[in-house]
Amino acid sequence: MNGIFRVAHLSDPHLSSLVGVKIGDLLNKRALGYLSWRFRRRHEHASEVLAALRHDLSELILDHIVITGDLTQIGLPGEFQQVRQWLETLGSPTDVTVIPGNHDAYVRASWEDTFALWTPYMASDQGLQTGEQQAPGRTPFPSVRIRGHAALIGVSSAHQSAPFFATGNLGAAQMNRLGDILDLTRRQGLFRILLIHHPPIVEMVGWRKRLTDGATLRALLARHGVEMILHGHAHRSSVTYLPELQGNIPMIGVASASARGIKPKQRAGYHIYEVRPSSDGWEVRTSERGYSLRNRCFVARDQRVIRVPGSVTDSLCTSVHPDSHPAQHGQRA
Numbered sequence: 001m002n003g004i005f006r007v008a009h010l011s012d013p014h015l016s017s018l019v020g021v022k023i024g025d026l027l028n029k030r031a032l033g034y035l036s037w038r039f040r041r042r043h044e045h046a047s048e049v050l051a052a053l054r055h056d057l058s059e060l061i062l063d064h065i066v067i068t069g070d071l072t073q074i075g076l077p078g079e080f081q082q083v084r085q086w087l088e089t090l091g092s093p094t095d096v097t098v099i100p101g102n103h104d105a106y107v108r109a110s111w112e113d114t115f116a117l118w119t120p121y122m123a124s125d126q127g128l129q130t131g132e133q134q135a136p137g138r139t140p141f142p143s144v145r146i147r148g149h150a151a152l153i154g155v156s157s158a159h160q161s162a163p164f165f166a167t168g169n170l171g172a173a174q175m176n177r178l179g180d181i182l183d184l185t186r187r188q189g190l191f192r193i194l195l196i197h198h199p200p201i202v203e204m205v206g207w208r209k210r211l212t213d214g215a216t217l218r219a220l221l222a223r224h225g226v227e228m229i230l231h232g233h234a235h236r237s238s239v240t241y242l243p244e245l246q247g248n249i250p251m252i253g254v255a256s257a258s259a260r261g262i263k264p265k266q267r268a269g270y271h272i273y274e275v276r277p278s279s280d281g282w283e284v285r286t287s288e289r290g291y292s293l294r295n296r297c298f299v300a301r302d303q304r305v306i307r308v309p310g311s312v313t314d315s316l317c318t319s320v321h322p323d324s325h326p327a328q329h330g331q332r333a
């Protein structure tokens with residue numbers, strides 16, 4: 001059957017360096033974050049792993065790449081610039097979608113000096129955003145991007161939390177708009193993929209790192225529906241099914257994209273999802289690729305097929321949305 005949408009899912013690369021950061025930038029919670037990077041995080045998140053990841057991606061044919069947050073260490077403006085340069089090596093804003101994580105909003109900072117640099121990679125498609133969402137200095141979330149038969153719906157759970165906490169929160173305004181967007185994209189017969197940094201169940205990350213309004217989000221998803229949830233934050237690969245959601249709705253977490261693996265279960269990995277319409281809904285083929293310390297490259301780990309219920313219109317079985325822009329990657333040998 002035609003109409004396969006192939007997307008890679010990366011998360012938590014923590015790719016920026018704090019070498020040369022000024023002491024004046026390390027007031028408040030950032031001092032703790034700097035110490036965490038200095039003594040632990042910089043030994044775990046490695047540029048050579050990210051280089052291997054980029055090489056692996058370059059050998060794939062992909063329709064899109066999504067990154068579910070925590071691209072920085074402590075959210076300094078200089079880190080946002082480093083990430084912007086890295087994003088440009090990964091693909092164009094049309095082909096790469098980014099949502100932020102808690103490390104990207106470590107303390108309150110000027111939008112213009114930070115997230116504005118990533119806006120092309122976070123913004124909704126033309127015509128899908130509301131005026132309120134795009135107002136200067138306002139977070140452009142939820143974001144909506146239509147690619148192939150998929151709707152990529154991004155939310156931001158990134159907000160400042162107290163020292164030693166890494167909680168997330170969506171808030172009522174974002175939650176209300178999310179319900180409307182889920183309804184609209186369901187009427188269009190699209191495969192709705194929710195992108196969120198924090199998983200909405202506390203058991204996956206613990207109370208100190210939880211999404212504080214996770215129960216509200218789960219209830220909203222039960223009312224409005226969704227076909228797949230992608231998250232980061234836990235630094236582990238996982239597939240979970242939320243009891244509130246009817247049917248086989250997968251919630252998939254992915255490892256950090258850059259981790260050497262001081263804890264082997266948290267060694268770097270990323271996922272590829274192939275989504276295609278089927279006679280009774282959707283079929284999602286997932287492939288996990290993980291970093292091999294011995295070979296210094298990414299290798300195949302796990303594969304599975306998930307059948308997601310839903311009603312697919314006939315046109316989706318034979319056509320691909322004109323807004324689909326395949327990323328420029330070669331064929332795997």
Ligand SMILES: [Fe+2]
Pocket residue numbers: 070101102103166197232233234
């Ligand atoms: Fe996180």
